[in-house]
Amino acid sequence: MNKIALSFRAHSAAWITATLAFVLFGIVSFTNHILFRTYALDLGLYTNALYDYAHFRFADTSLFLPENKNLLADHFDLYLMLFSPLSWIFKSYTLLVVQSVAVIAGGFGVYFLLNENEESRPFRIWGMAIFYLFFGTLAALAYDYHSNVISAMVLPFFFLAINRKSWGKAFALLVFMCLGKENVSLFLFFVSLGLFWKYFKSKESRKYILLFAGFSLLYFLFMVKWVMPTIAGEKDFVHFGKYPVLGGDMTAAIKFMIMHPLEFIRLLFVNHMPEDPTFNNEKVFFYLVLFVAGGWALFARPWYFIMILPIIIQKELTNQPSTWGCVYQYSIEFAPVVVIAVMEVVSKWKFNANRIGAVLLFLTLSSTVYGLVERSKAWEKERFIFWQKPHFKAHYDLSDVKVLMEKIPADAAVMANSAYVGQLAYRDKCYTLPFVKDAEYILVSSTESTYPLSVEQTNEFIHALQVDSAWNLLEQRGHVYLFQRKP
Numbered sequence: 001m002n003k004i005a006l007s008f009r010a011h012s013a014a015w016i017t018a019t020l021a022f023v024l025f026g027i028v029s030f031t032n033h034i035l036f037r038t039y040a041l042d043l044g045l046y047t048n049a050l051y052d053y054a055h056f057r058f059a060d061t062s063l064f065l066p067e068n069k070n071l072l073a074d075h076f077d078l079y080l081m082l083f084s085p086l087s088w089i090f091k092s093y094t095l096l097v098v099q100s101v102a103v104i105a106g107g108f109g110v111y112f113l114l115n116e117n118e119e120s121r122p123f124r125i126w127g128m129a130i131f132y133l134f135f136g137t138l139a140a141l142a143y144d145y146h147s148n149v150i151s152a153m154v155l156p157f158f159f160l161a162i163n164r165k166s167w168g169k170a171f172a173l174l175v176f177m178c179l180g181k182e183n184v185s186l187f188l189f190f191v192s193l194g195l196f197w198k199y200f201k202s203k204e205s206r207k208y209i210l211l212f213a214g215f216s217l218l219y220f221l222f223m224v225k226w227v228m229p230t231i232a233g234e235k236d237f238v239h240f241g242k243y244p245v246l247g248g249d250m251t252a253a254i255k256f257m258i259m260h261p262l263e264f265i266r267l268l269f270v271n272h273m274p275e276d277p278t279f280n281n282e283k284v285f286f287y288l289v290l291f292v293a294g295g296w297a298l299f300a301r302p303w304y305f306i307m308i309l310p311i312i313i314q315k316e317l318t319n320q321p322s323t324w325g326c327v328y329q330y331s332i333e334f335a336p337v338v339v340i341a342v343m344e345v346v347s348k349w350k351f352n353a354n355r356i357g358a359v360l361l362f363l364t365l366s367s368t369v370y371g372l373v374e375r376s377k378a379w380e381k382e383r384f385i386f387w388q389k390p391h392f393k394a395h396y397d398l399s400d401v402k403v404l405m406e407k408i409p410a411d412a413a414v415m416a417n418s419a420y421v422g423q424l425a426y427r428d429k430c431y432t433l434p435f436v437k438d439a440e441y442i443l444v445s446s447t448e449s450t451y452p453l454s455v456e457q458t459n460e461f462i463h464a465l466q467v468d469s470a471w472n473l474l475e476q477r478g479h480v481y482l483f484q485r486k487p
Contacts, residue, residue: 109156
């Protein structure tokens, strides 16, 4: 650990890089939150969970579902409990702060790993900068908060511990990563398989890495086959329903991949939901962006490809086409794996390190801009284009919303549009449109993120409240309404 405790003076370039990155992350993440570009799913949901955990009670799904179930049945995420004390300070910004700091730490993990040997040391700053600008990193920061981001940021430190044969530290980091989300452990099983291949010549390494693989697989099966179904009161893991193309459950998926390997591979590249032709080429473009961003190195170091295989399957075979591309948090695990693979390859080349680093940085920026801006829908572009005015400007006067928000007591139960829930969720009871439940106040817009309702349905909802004798319209500002339940 003495090597990790590096002095600021000796490694000032790393600290400067990290500081600039943190400023960038703040401009992306915090600006989106201020301008109501964060939503009930998932920042609002997890912020409401922070409030519950900070008040020593279990969080539930009441914010986004009609029924109230323990939130651990949806995702077995223990990080929220760990971070909940910070919510007394940062409120609705808590998880955005945690996520940005974690990504900065992940960059230092890449730096420390590259600093380990003479060949890769010249690339340590380049690797750090490329990691911060990788499309998967910036995409995750631009879309709310997700605990798998935190887990992914620990991965470089896990690699470092494996490289140093610090088995106790490696196991502790493995367990910590598993606590972030149940499917992280499946990812870590494949990470361990890749490491087993990489360190196969070392008998000691093989032994411990196999133990890590076994632990990861058992943890995953224990969670999805027993713990989470038991908490949910279901027979099976609820999220398998997102993969009907594989059969809808784990057994059917494994059987399909074994019995139909060519069809399985084909589905990774084509639109398996042809009823929506909008996404016909989405998977191909994702692979193109990944290749330019450094995915080419996976062919030279195939053990890293083994590591990302479950993430590719998880992304590309779901029945939610929006996950197939480059946006959202679904590409964050690629960042540490791909960047480290690239640096491992180029460190063997007999060329000037700075020239190679500059080329790699250019390719990273190009792939990021193409994947997150050129390939995004108009409303998504505003999340990323931090160098342009639209990123800092809302489509309407937000002062109207903020004035109405200030009229809602901090301890009142409230229901609101998804975009407003992100800033209102740090309270006991907060619900997303259209789940009124026992809300005392309703803050609703006829045009702002009305999902899951259409604009027409939302207007009907507002009209129904206006004629409902149980509700009083406190104030209307433009297309935003604030209702209060009558005593």
